[in-house]
Amino acid sequence: MAVLEVLHYPDARLKQVSAPVTEFAADLRRLLADLEATMRAYPGCVGLAAPQVGRFQRIAIVDVSSRPGVRHNGRLVLVNPQVLERGGEVVGREGCLSVPDYTGNVARAGHIRLRAQDATGGYREYGCVDYEARAVQHELDHLDGLLFLDRLVSRRDLFRRKVYK
Amino acid sequence: MKRWYMVTVVGKDRPGIVAGLTEALYRGGANLGEASMARLGGNFTIMLMVQIDAEANELERLMAPLARELALRVHVDAIEGRLHEHLEPNVRIAVYGADRPGIVAQVTEALAGAGLNILDLESDVAGTEAEPIYIMTIDGYARDGVGVLEAALAPIRAGGIEVRLTPIDTLVG
CATH class of the missing domain: 3.30.70.260 (ACT domain)
Structure with missing residues (x-):
């Protein structure tokens, strides 16, 4: 396992769309292990997408199990993930290893259902809520060349939602 | 030597103040840092970090023509601050x-x-x-x-x- 270098915006490669994974072999397992080692090298980091380390394939890992009081599916390996359903809208604060020294408010679906392949190519479905759902959506955005900066909302939006909901 | 200033501008709000102000600063060789603009009670207000190789009075002079034209009050302070000092709220x-x-x-x-x-x-x-x-x-x-x-x-x-x-x-x- 190796800790890989994380790309930082304005590296234009972060804005590109990644390609589906077609080979489920040793290379993929090595990349997944490296992604995990890289994510764990940054305290507080709960997910990482392959394009963040310069590998433009539709692969992400998410693990929010270390956060207190958060519902989760454990360590998620998401290869060729697809959101099947989404619902609700929640604003929360996000930051990104690829965007140092900035955090901002982003509206995300409060719950999602997704289908993804695992390291061997088998299909799995997951239901994610709240913090984990946010983490998954953040990572999936990377696969489409989107950063949380593309989805910022103002504090004012947040306040209105909270007061009048 | 380049140094940071905090520039505070207050005046009656109208379209084009930010554009005019930042154009004058850009042409004068200044670099902008963090900024916060708000319209408060119909007044235009902005605080912005400006980095420039100049004394405070020279920086004021850059903005003087625009300030006269739009009746803006401009205040300049030399500051110790710098960029990349964000604190995370909890x-x-x-x-x-x-x-x-x-x-x-x-x-x-x-x-x-x-x-x-x-x-x-x-x-x-x-x-x-x-x-x-x-x-x-x-x-x-x-x-x-x-x-x-x-x-x-x-x-x-x-x-x-x-x-x-x-x-x-x-x-x-």
Whole structure:
């Protein structure tokens, strides 16, 4: 396992769309292990997408199990993930290893259902809520060349939602 | 030597102030840092970090023609600050109630006493002239946790002010 270098915006490669994974072999397992080692090298980091380390394939890992009081599916390996359903809208604060020294408010679906392949190519479905759902959506955005900066909302939006909901 | 200044500009609001101001600064060789502009009571207000290889009075001179033209008041301070000094908030506080003198003082005094460092504050007076309401949002860092803030706010709530605390758990991915 190796800790890989994380790309930082304005590296234009972060804005590109990644390609589906077609080979489920040793290379993929090595990349997944490296992604995990890289994510764990940054305290507080709960997910990482392959394009963040310069590998433009539709692969992400998410693990929010270390956060207190958060519902989760454990360590998620998401290869060729697809959101099947989404619902609700929640604003929360996000930051990104690829965007140092900035955090901002982003509206995300409060719950999602997704289908993804695992390291061997088998299909799995997951239901994610709240913090984990946010983490998954953040990572999936990377696969489409989107950063949380593309989805910022103002504090004012947040306040209105909270007061009048 | 390049140094940082805090430039504060106040005047009657009209379209084009930011464009005119930043154009004058750009042409004068200045670099902008963080900035916050707000329209407060129909007034244009902005505070912006400006980096330039010049003395404060030279920086003022760059903006003088525009200030005269648009009747803006410009204030320049040399500052110690620099970029990349962001602090992460861990709590958001939303406050509202019937407007009356003392809301901000009472709320922020209670919060400061409970260990809150305010990182960002924005407030508005809304409602009608006859029955104005005061609305304020604060992002801050609660040194001793959000629970301590909740306890400190009980007397404020008893006085008819609505206060909602939301912990901020910033997701890093």
